Amino acid sequence: MTLDDILLKVDKPARYVGGELNSHFKENAEVNFVFSYPDTYEMGMSHLGGKIIYHLLNSREDTFCQRAYAPWVDMEELMRKHNIPLFTLENKMPVKNADIWGFTLQYELSYTNILNMLSLAGVTIKSAERKEDEPLIVAGGPCANHAEMLADFVDCFLLGDGEESLMELIDVYKAWKASGKSRSELLEMLSQNEGFYVPSLYEHKVVDGKLTITPLKNAPKQVKRRVVVDFENTFCPTKLIVPTVEVVHDRIMLEIFRGCTRGCRFCQAGFLYRPIRERSVEKLKQIARESADSTGYDEISLTSLSSGDYSNLNQLISTLNCEFNEERMDISLPSLRIDSFNPDFVSTQMRKSSLTFAPEAGSQRMRNIINKNVSEEDLLKTVRGAYSAGYRAIKLYFMIGLPFETMEDIKGIADLARKCTEIYQEVFGNKKNMRITVSTSVFIPKPFTPFQWINQDSEESVKEKQRYLSDLIRQMRGVEYKYHDSTASKLEVACARGGREMCAVLYSAWKNGAKLDAWHEHFDIEAWQKAFAEHGLSMEEYASRVIDVDETLPWDTVDVGVTKEYYKRELAKAQREETTRDCRQGCTGCGMMNVCKKEVKS
Amino acid sequence: MRVLLRFEKGNEVKYISHLDMQRLFQRALRRAKLPCAYSQGFNPHLLISFAAALPVGVCSDAEFVEFQLTKFIHPLEVMKRLNEVMPKGVKILNAIEPEESFPNVGSVIALAEYAFTTKNGDDYSKALKDILAQEEITIEKKAKKGFALVNVRPMIHRLTQNGEVIKATLSCSNSENLRADKMAEILSCNGISVASIKRTSILICIDGFIKEPLGVNK
Numbered sequence: 001m002t003l004d005d006i007l008l009k010v011d012k013p014a015r016y017v018g019g020e021l022n023s024h025f026k027e028n029a030e031v032n033f034v035f036s037y038p039d040t041y042e043m044g045m046s047h048l049g050g051k052i053i054y055h056l057l058n059s060r061e062d063t064f065c066q067r068a069y070a071p072w073v074d075m076e077e078l079m080r081k082h083n084i085p086l087f088t089l090e091n092k093m094p095v096k097n098a099d100i101w102g103f104t105l106q107y108e109l110s111y112t113n114i115l116n117m118l119s120l121a122g123v124t125i126k127s128a129e130r131k132e133d134e135p136l137i138v139a140g141g142p143c144a145n146h147a148e149m150l151a152d153f154v155d156c157f158l159l160g161d162g163e164e165s166l167m168e169l170i171d172v173y174k175a176w177k178a179s180g181k182s183r184s185e186l187l188e189m190l191s192q193n194e195g196f197y198v199p200s201l202y203e204h205k206v207v208d209g210k211l212t213i214t215p216l217k218n219a220p221k222q223v224k225r226r227v228v229v230d231f232e233n234t235f236c237p238t239k240l241i242v243p244t245v246e247v248v249h250d251r252i253m254l255e256i257f258r259g260c261t262r263g264c265r266f267c268q269a270g271f272l273y274r275p276i277r278e279r280s281v282e283k284l285k286q287i288a289r290e291s292a293d294s295t296g297y298d299e300i301s302l303t304s305l306s307s308g309d310y311s312n313l314n315q316l317i318s319t320l321n322c323e324f325n326e327e328r329m330d331i332s333l334p335s336l337r338i339d340s341f342n343p344d345f346v347s348t349q350m351r352k353s354s355l356t357f358a359p360e361a362g363s364q365r366m367r368n369i370i371n372k373n374v375s376e377e378d379l380l381k382t383v384r385g386a387y388s389a390g391y392r393a394i395k396l397y398f399m400i401g402l403p404f405e406t407m408e409d410i411k412g413i414a415d416l417a418r419k420c421t422e423i424y425q426e427v428f429g430n431k432k433n434m435r436i437t438v439s440t441s442v443f444i445p446k447p448f449t450p451f452q453w454i455n456q457d458s459e460e461s462v463k464e465k466q467r468y469l470s471d472l473i474r475q476m477r478g479v480e481y482k483y484h485d486s487t488a489s490k491l492e493v494a495c496a497r498g499g500r501e502m503c504a505v506l507y508s509a510w511k512n513g514a515k516l517d518a519w520h521e522h523f524d525i526e527a528w529q530k531a532f533a534e535h536g537l538s539m540e541e542y543a544s545r546v547i548d549v550d551e552t553l554p555w556d557t558v559d560v561g562v563t564k565e566y567y568k569r570e571l572a573k574a575q576r577e578e579t580t581r582d583c584r585q586g587c588t589g590c591g592m593m594n595v596c597k598k599e600v601k602s
Numbered sequence: 603m604r605v606l607l608r609f610e611k612g613n614e615v616k617y618i619s620h621l622d623m624q625r626l627f628q629r630a631l632r633r634a635k636l637p638c639a640y641s642q643g644f645n646p647h648l649l650i651s652f653a654a655a656l657p658v659g660v661c662s663d664a665e666f667v668e669f670q671l672t673k674f675i676h677p678l679e680v681m682k683r684l685n686e687v688m689p690k691g692v693k694i695l696n697a698i699e700p701e702e703s704f705p706n707v708g709s710v711i712a713l714a715e716y717a718f719t720t721k722n723g724d725d726y727s728k729a730l731k732d733i734l735a736q737e738e739i740t741i742e743k744k745a746k747k748g749f750a751l752v753n754v755r756p757m758i759h760r761l762t763q764n765g766e767v768i769k770a771t772l773s774c775s776n777s778e779n780l781r782a783d784k785m786a787e788i789l790s791c792n793g794i795s796v797a798s799i800k801r802t803s804i805l806i807c808i809d810g811f812i813k814e815p816l817g818v819n820k
């Protein structure tokens with residue numbers, strides 16, 4: 001069996017062979033890096049960060065960055081059957097031969113894929129047992145800040161923005177290679193760089209349920225998250241790789257700023273990417289132009305955590321519209337801001353379907369608790385605007401199971417939906433073709449948010465709330481209620497907040513067959529439940545645990561910049577139903593003043 | 603103006619599906635900054651059409667695509683500009699501006715010729731003769747509802763061997779079509795294992811005359 005014979009038997013073989021426009025080929029690079037998004041090609045190639053890393057590393061002459069993704073089940077089966085190890089898309093090089101193998105951690109439900117990929121590649125799964133000549137396993141991305149569950153498998157985490165730290169990683173690696181030192185010495189060398197967290201250099205001890213962390217061999221007490229201060233001029237690829245298979249986000253993702261100032265208390269990204277750093281309109285126009293010329297995409301999405309907040313949005317849109325005037329370029333905002341909706345900014349793509357808004361909570365009280373600073377008036381005004389612009393279908397996103405939530409707050413969701421139906425009636429004169437979809441997801445308390453200490457709502461309580469809401473909504477014609485199954489969310493809490501004891505659970509879950517957990521059709525809760533039981537642990541306990549604010553947290557080694565004091569203060573304010581202003585209107589003292597000042601100076 | 607291109611789908615891109623190939627072309631046309639014509643209406647789309655979808659895994663130097671430009675550019679200039687922006691594996695081989703009366707290639711396509719490279723290069727003349735001697739060769743084909751059994755023997759027009767390559771001329775019209783991957787299955791059922799497949803030409807039928815839509819400029 002040749003690779004060709006196998007490829008003919010699998011679904012969408014083009015995802016395994018590379019050769020895309022603007023991909024790279026090199027021979028005899030000094031450092032062979034493999035970048036992996038631990039999920040399928042379609043997911044991985046939709047991820048902006050991965051493209052930045054790929055082109056950044058390949059901008060160095062001494063380094064060749066190749067890619068490898070998680071194969072779909074049909075491909076994996078044939079690879080295992082015919083002993084084909086995981087290989088790169090570019091050179092079909094066995095990933096095992098890489099010098100450095102880097103993963104991005106975007107969501108916890110991709111962790112089993114990492115173990116599976118290591119095994120498919122024939123790389124030793126556990127860091128401690130890895131041989132001298134095996135690749136150095138590194139991981140970055142938002143979850144890397146609290147991935148104690150991967151501490152046994154990843155040699156080194158890179159925290160925060162990668163644009164600078166990845167370059168340092170290559171430099172340190174080369175220096176180490178030249179020095180002839182051992183693998184463990186490499187790890188020590190790495191730990192001396194800001195943002196490099198080597199988990200094996202920290203001893204975690206739990207006595208009487210209390211955790212103590214001890215740094216070893218000169219490793220710093222805390223590892224600081226890296227922040228690229230000069231975001232305007234930092235590396236931004238414009239000769240972007242263009243996937244040949246249709247992927248989830250297949251367009252130019254123009255990163256207009258990094259960070260967010262709103263301070264929604266449930267949102268981890270809002271804290272992990274602080275402070276806000278914008279690119280200028282001039283710079284963005286240049287990036288957009290070059291990207292369009294090199295890729296041929298016909299859509300530009302203005303990407304960030306909250307694109308409507310860009311300070312010169314009108315100027316940016318008109319500049320881009322003018323630049324691409326003759327080219328049928330669709331310029332869109334991926335997320336709509338509730339308090340300043342402008343139908344002109346909606347892409348033609350979206351125009352065909354429906355408009356989505358995310359009030360997140362139904363009652364004002366609840367929105368204050370989560371610091372989603374949107375009033376009901378704002379929302380209804382926006383909905384009226386959308387209806388007046390001719391939209392007939394809208395989607396409203398909420399979370400349930402939020403901290404301090406009552407049934408009254410759930411009822412608020414139904415009330416909001418009902419008010420939307422009334423506005424529809426007013427605008428259109430009848431309720432024909434009205435489609436309002438209410439979606440709820442289950443709140444997940446995340447590390448590095450003010451709610452990191454809070455328990456997740458129990459499954460029973462969530463079910464009751466879903467039933468209640470469903471009953472209320474059923475009475476309204478033209479309104480539909482959709483909700484997500486909450487089983488996976490419990491697991492997500494355990495993965496996000498668990499300590500090193502979760503490493504064994506992850507290993508067992510993978511051994512029990514868990515993989516592609518983010519894919520509904522593959523998610524196997526039983527494999528996980530069995531794994532927890534094997535180690536005397538329970539998913540429920542992780543989810544329902546209220547953590548004492550003074551306890552040492554498994555992720556306390558990581559200093560993301562926002563202080564623990566700030567999180568505590570925000571939690572207390574949430575309890576008092578008090579809001580915190582958007583820090584564009586004045587600093588609220590989160591702890592990142594040093595960087596914010598630098599930004600102001602530049 | 604109409605532009606008709608013949609292009610090559612090489613080894614590097616043979617796993618790209620027909621649909622993804624269309625997307626690839628649309629982006630290439632944009633990169634080449636060619637003034638393409640779009641349809642009218644609420645949701646304008648590029649006026650482009652591809653002839654005879656190729657199964658995944660098959661190479662070809664007889665792919666045809668037609669599109670329209672809003673102003674005149676010499677077809678060979680179009681070809682040059684596109685070749686500058688194509689990924690490895692896609693190469694425009696020839697370009698013409700068809701006469702107004704010239705039909706859309708896809709609508710008049712009749713036959714396609716393929717080269718099946720065998721794995722070991724043995725002499726298969728007997729096996730080929732046996733295939734041609736059969737009166738019926740039924741295979742399962744996707745139909746509107748589920749599968750249907752179809753006799754494809756009449757769709758095999760020629761089958762010869764030249765060194766390690768077996769050449770086949772197969773029906774390729776809208777009403778009668780024997781796909782190359784199905785032909786490979788028939789060959790393998792007769793003990794011939796195929797290493798690779800390439801479409802070498804497409805023949806159209808206009809007013810009863812069989813001919814190539816456009817040759818290759820070498």
Ligand code: SF4
Pocket residue numbers: 261274275276583584586587588589590591592593596
């Ligand atoms: S330091 Fe102040 S201005 Fe900067 S991100 Fe924190 S709250 Fe906002």
